[in-house]
Amino acid sequence: MSTYAFPGPALGARIREAPADFQVEEVLPFGPDGAGQHIWLAVRKTGLNTHEVARRLARLAGVRERDVGYAGMKDRHAVTTQTFTLDLAGRPEPDWSALEDGQLQLLQVARHSRKLRRGALTGNRFALRLRALQGDPAVLAERLDLIRAHGFPNYFGEQRFGLAGGNLDRAAALLAGRFRPRDRHLAGIYLSAARAALFNAVLAARVEAGTWNQVLSGELVMLAGSRSLFPARPEELMDLQARAAALDLHPTGPLCGRGGLQPQGEAADAERAALARWRGPEPLAASGLDWAAALDAQGLEADRRPLRALAGELTWAAAEDGGWLRFTLPAGSYATSLLDALLQSGQPLPAD
Numbered sequence: 001m002s003t004y005a006f007p008g009p010a011l012g013a014r015i016r017e018a019p020a021d022f023q024v025e026e027v028l029p030f031g032p033d034g035a036g037q038h039i040w041l042a043v044r045k046t047g048l049n050t051h052e053v054a055r056r057l058a059r060l061a062g063v064r065e066r067d068v069g070y071a072g073m074k075d076r077h078a079v080t081t082q083t084f085t086l087d088l089a090g091r092p093e094p095d096w097s098a099l100e101d102g103q104l105q106l107l108q109v110a111r112h113s114r115k116l117r118r119g120a121l122t123g124n125r126f127a128l129r130l131r132a133l134q135g136d137p138a139v140l141a142e143r144l145d146l147i148r149a150h151g152f153p154n155y156f157g158e159q160r161f162g163l164a165g166g167n168l169d170r171a172a173a174l175l176a177g178r179f180r181p182r183d184r185h186l187a188g189i190y191l192s193a194a195r196a197a198l199f200n201a202v203l204a205a206r207v208e209a210g211t212w213n214q215v216l217s218g219e220l221v222m223l224a225g226s227r228s229l230f231p232a233r234p235e236e237l238m239d240l241q242a243r244a245a246a247l248d249l250h251p252t253g254p255l256c257g258r259g260g261l262q263p264q265g266e267a268a269d270a271e272r273a274a275l276a277r278w279r280g281p282e283p284l285a286a287s288g289l290d291w292a293a294a295l296d297a298q299g300l301e302a303d304r305r306p307l308r309a310l311a312g313e314l315t316w317a318a319a320e321d322g323g324w325l326r327f328t329l330p331a332g333s334y335a336t337s338l339l340d341a342l343l344q345s346g347q348p349l350p351a352d
Helices: 050-061 137-150 163-175 184-209 234-245 265-277 291-297 335-343
Strands: 012-014 022-027 038-046 068-070 079-087 104-112 123-134 220-223 229-231 249-255 303-306 312-319 322-330
Touching (some): 137 312, 137 335, 220 303, 322 335
Parallel strands (some): 022 079
Antiparallel strands (some): 022 123, 038 104
16 A cells, blocks of 8 residues: 555656755744854855854854754755854854855854754745646645645655665664764764654554544644643543644654653554564665664653644745745654655655
8 A cells, every 4th residue: 555645646846956946944933132152143055964064163163063053954955044053152253254155145143142952943944846847737736735634744754864775774783783883973863763764664554544644542642833742542532533633633653762651552553563564674674673672772762753744834836847835844844755745756765
């Protein structure tokens, strides 16, 4: 069975032919407060990833890279607007205009009282150019309506798994005890890739069963727009189903690790079956590695992630050779996963 939520014919389009075809604007819940030892820098970058910009900022200001704060990672192959903070701690301000070149444009400089932390963003605003669109425009319109009404499967995007899935190769070696990176940051990336792959496996099974946007008995549900998590008790199931249909809450899947709240009943059975079936992409599947147990042994704290994501302000503007797709997504959700649900013509997800 397909792991696409909205069955029907695939649509074709070319994306990312140029960085300007994929535009991302970070949305933060606050702005600079105007005072303090940190500098707030909003920039627009092209062809640079977040780490590369952080290194440039640290080098210009004469601070350590760890003194540079940012709320989330942004892709290199795009035009992205992102905010950074630097802890100057009494140092004189450099000439920030020295940063500007064909890849980096300075948008705002202000004072701020604290470091910008990972995860502090509300979400991201996207503008994507789809070129040479192939397929029935009525199918595109219908699928956009379905995504507005029901959301879309909240898969981790393929970029989480590295080039040709290389992060999963390294994760398997790490979990099997054959490899330990010296850099703790890299170890975190590989373990996150493993957790993302298991989540995608559970979500793909729920999409196949047609329950990715429904509340099962024993489900752990999350309130929309928050991290509030609670179990679906049998006597509340009808009410929770109605709230899920109204997009007020979402079923969740596992970010595997140790401890934490666990689903019960029907939801737990579905999760266990999906995890038991998944052994990793070939040739890793032949190793017989129990990924979930290995992640537990790493001491990672278990968490939950919504199976469904909602796209805000979703619009389509046709152009001569395709059009522009515009929308907002909450932090942690992937524009490529929305595109996959819309077009149904991408590469198989790691969960397949």
